[in-house]
Amino acid sequence: MGRLRMVWLRSTWWLTCTASVVLLSVAADAWGQEARPFAGLGRTPSDAERRDVLVDPDGRELPIGSGTAAEGVTVYARRGCTACHGPTGSEGPAVALVGGQVTTRTNYWPIRHWPFAPSIWDYIRRAMPYDRPGTLTVDEVYAVTAFLLYRNDLIAEDYVLDEQTLPMVEMPARAAYQVPQAWTLETPRGFEIVPEH
Numbered sequence: 001m002g003r004l005r006m007v008w009l010r011s012t013w014w015l016t017c018t019a020s021v022v023l024l025s026v027a028a029d030a031w032g033q034e035a036r037p038f039a040g041l042g043r044t045p046s047d048a049e050r051r052d053v054l055v056d057p058d059g060r061e062l063p064i065g066s067g068t069a070a071e072g073v074t075v076y077a078r079r080g081c082t083a084c085h086g087p088t089g090s091e092g093p094a095v096a097l098v099g100g101q102v103t104t105r106t107n108y109w110p111i112r113h114w115p116f117a118p119s120i121w122d123y124i125r126r127a128m129p130y131d132r133p134g135t136l137t138v139d140e141v142y143a144v145t146a147f148l149l150y151r152n153d154l155i156a157e158d159y160v161l162d163e164q165t166l167p168m169v170e171m172p173a174r175a176a177y178q179v180p181q182a183w184t185l186e187t188p189r190g191f192e193i194v195p196e197h
């Protein structure tokens with residue numbers, strides 16, 4: 001290969017490189033222009049929206065907080081859980097939270113038969129009290145969950161429930177739990193439909 005040709009090749013090489021860099025920066029600039037019209041959109045989620053974040057069965061998304069069964073007794077009474085679930089949690093008129101038997105007739109799974117403890121936290125946080133859902137603070141939910149787990153003999157009375165310890169609570173139903181098959185049109189219902197009167 002002649003010397004001249006080498007020089008020529010090298011300069012074309014450099015020229016290509018420089019051209020690519022220039023082209024890339026032009027493209028990036030155009031991209032920036034494109035992206036800018038969206039700037040300033042969106043907003044910080046409200047408390048209600050934060051509350052709607054689903055806590056995974058393994059505890060992912062649990063917010064920082066804590067509570068004990070002793071604090072939970074007070075929450076249970078002060079927040080009116082007693083009115084529907086009874087003074088100790090097993091009298092009703094609403095479903096028993098302490099004890100209770102699984103029945104597929106009404107699709108009732110007492111919480112001591114739930115396979116994952118964080119799901120109990122998540123349920124209370126988003127759905128209870130039934131008539132005023134979302135009114136409990138994060139710490140109150142930890143406390144009342146601790147109270148119910150304690151009354152169901154699942155944790156000790158002084159167990160401090162928080163975002164780290166709640167996923168570690170061993171639920172007896174965990175071992176028998178199987179991840180459900182993907183749903184299809186043929187999948188039978190897990191429970192009977194009870195007609196309303």
Ligand code: HEC
Nearest residue numbers: 079080081083084094095109110111124128129130131144
């Ligand atoms: C106005 C009545 C009412 C109040 C007050 C109430 N609940 Fe409930 N609760 C219900 C009803 C009804 C259900 C069943 C809901 C369903 O299956 O759709 C239920 C279900 C539950 C469950 C799920 C039980 C299971 O095994 O499926 C938990 C846990 C629970 N409540 C906790 C609480 C706590 C804690 C409080 C107080 C902060 C509370 N509830 C206050 C009526 C109430």
